[in-house]
Amino acid sequence: MLHHRFCLLLIALLVSASDSFAADRPNILFIIADDASRDSMGVYGSTYVKTPSFDRIAKEGVLFTNAYNCNPKCAPARACLLTGRYSWQLEEACNHNPFLSEKWSFYPYLLEEQGYFVGYTGKGWGPGIWQGIDGGKSGFKSANPAGHAWAKRTLKPPYKGISNTDYAANFEDFLNDRPDEQPFCFWLGTREPHRGYGKDNWKLDGRDLSEVTVPDYYPDNETIRGDLADYAIEVEWYDKHIGLALQHLEQRNLLDNTLIIATSDHGMPFPRVKGQIYDDGFHVPLAARWGDKIRPGRTVTDFVTFPDLAPTLMEVAGVKTPEQMTGQSFLPQLLAEQSGRVDPKRDHTLLGKERHDIGRTDDDLLSVGYPTRAIRNDHYLYVRNYKSNRWPVGDPQYGFMNCDASPTKSFLLGLSQNDPQYHYFELSFGKRPVEELYDMTSDPGCVNNLAPLAAYAEIKRDLSEQMERELTAQGDPRILGKGEIFDFYPNCRIDRQQKLYEKPDWNPVQVFEEKFGK
Numbered sequence: 001m002l003h004h005r006f007c008l009l010l011i012a013l014l015v016s017a018s019d020s021f022a023a024d025r026p027n028i029l030f031i032i033a034d035d036a037s038r039d040s041m042g043v044y045g046s047t048y049v050k051t052p053s054f055d056r057i058a059k060e061g062v063l064f065t066n067a068y069n070c071n072p073k074c075a076p077a078r079a080c081l082l083t084g085r086y087s088w089q090l091e092e093a094c095n096h097n098p099f100l101s102e103k104w105s106f107y108p109y110l111l112e113e114q115g116y117f118v119g120y121t122g123k124g125w126g127p128g129i130w131q132g133i134d135g136g137k138s139g140f141k142s143a144n145p146a147g148h149a150w151a152k153r154t155l156k157p158p159y160k161g162i163s164n165t166d167y168a169a170n171f172e173d174f175l176n177d178r179p180d181e182q183p184f185c186f187w188l189g190t191r192e193p194h195r196g197y198g199k200d201n202w203k204l205d206g207r208d209l210s211e212v213t214v215p216d217y218y219p220d221n222e223t224i225r226g227d228l229a230d231y232a233i234e235v236e237w238y239d240k241h242i243g244l245a246l247q248h249l250e251q252r253n254l255l256d257n258t259l260i261i262a263t264s265d266h267g268m269p270f271p272r273v274k275g276q277i278y279d280d281g282f283h284v285p286l287a288a289r290w291g292d293k294i295r296p297g298r299t300v301t302d303f304v305t306f307p308d309l310a311p312t313l314m315e316v317a318g319v320k321t322p323e324q325m326t327g328q329s330f331l332p333q334l335l336a337e338q339s340g341r342v343d344p345k346r347d348h349t350l351l352g353k354e355r356h357d358i359g360r361t362d363d364d365l366l367s368v369g370y371p372t373r374a375i376r377n378d379h380y381l382y383v384r385n386y387k388s389n390r391w392p393v394g395d396p397q398y399g400f401m402n403c404d405a406s407p408t409k410s411f412l413l414g415l416s417q418n419d420p421q422y423h424y425f426e427l428s429f430g431k432r433p434v435e436e437l438y439d440m441t442s443d444p445g446c447v448n449n450l451a452p453l454a455a456y457a458e459i460k461r462d463l464s465e466q467m468e469r470e471l472t473a474q475g476d477p478r479i480l481g482k483g484e485i486f487d488f489y490p491n492c493r494i495d496r497q498q499k500l501y502e503k504p505d506w507n508p509v510q511v512f513e514e515k516f517g518k
Contacts, residue, residue: 025183026317027259028313030443032188032190032193032264033238033263034076034191035266036488037266037273037285040235042055043139048220054285058248062296063300064299065300066353068283068304068306069266070282072274073275073356074275075097076090076093081307081310084321084325087354092106094486095489097491097492100488104145104324106146108120114317115183116317118175119186120150120186121149121150121151121187122189124145124146124147124430129411144385146189161234162232175252183317196404197230197233205233215280215445246253256291258291259293266282266284267283275402279438282351285464293339297339299340302333302339302346303377305350311327312330348466354370354493355489356402357489362390366503367491369486371465375466376462380463383436384434385432391431392431393428400413403428433452437456437460
């Protein structure tokens, strides 16, 4: 009887808490960088990149140490955020530059249906083609899966390579346009630190290259230090707009009733990071602040992933989570009193990718992907490369197109095979084995592959079986033997591919429809 009464009391408290969130109708500000690594934030240990505003959110709220993006490239990562689905559950949206289907529901518009005032500035979902809620291909000019555009305000950027969009001022306009007392949901997406950069901006800014930290997978020289210093300037530009956005909230007494979440879509636009299934590519920064709802100064080690964002915001707003969303809300982690591991079951995450950029072929197939799935827990990263015969960063004859042009890339591509530093080229651009295993405690840079060692055979087997079991339950076509469809979902840059492959009549949309139907 006592146990029964306790259960009834617990249910009543949970219902009451849910009703409270719905009644409060908190505002939501989601801030996302384009290509900023987790370890570039001061609160995660960076010393040469200064991020006082991101650090402020963490110190006045909660910092997540195990946040992951599911698929480390702009369009698929952002699709996971907006739909609440794992990348391999998103059909064409698992790929970069897709024709995005209208079948998916996006959390900003679900909240708009429930009375939220919704907008975005800067970079929302993309790149790709989405016809938008108005049904026209001008959707990017007026609306985006991230919301309705606020984009009038511009500024003179301090250095070449930085966008002239005044993100914080556009957010201020949005707040000014908001009807009185209506809760809002805003996506502030900077285009920094996406390339290109003004080369040697660090000299104009008076930076000291001796302060730069060089990752284990690069040689240490002035070219790479300078490239990292140019990158740091743009991360700090992202951070500046976080600070300005917080000021706009404070000036309107909105700060403490606004859930603020800051992150980045994936790691820095450098070789072996952006677009690659290694920790620096998919392990992202994530901090949240929400007035007195979140106890300040906490650090949570629970694993959270981008598909978890949308169901979290649904729960925060008191809106029923639609069946489409397969992620798991991390509201309990936001509201918990303690630091550390809140839910012992959140001890790992799944990752994967298919096609990111064009410029990879397989016999007569054009623009194929590099299918990979992975599982990451507290101790290990296990990676399965399903087409290890393919070049992971794209074919050499097309310039390794799944890696942005940069001084770092140029330096690595310039290494000859007899150069003692040539192994750095192979780490970033060489072909990979079917299986990879990394000890994340001793080797966070994922440089030493343990998969071939007999001592790790049992660990490798257990992780592989767990990964396949969970992906099977999620209906991943790659695991179910139907993964070839990802190679055929058309990349929307048709003209670019026709020119690249010297096939002016090639039409990937027609190829897809002939094989799979419309």
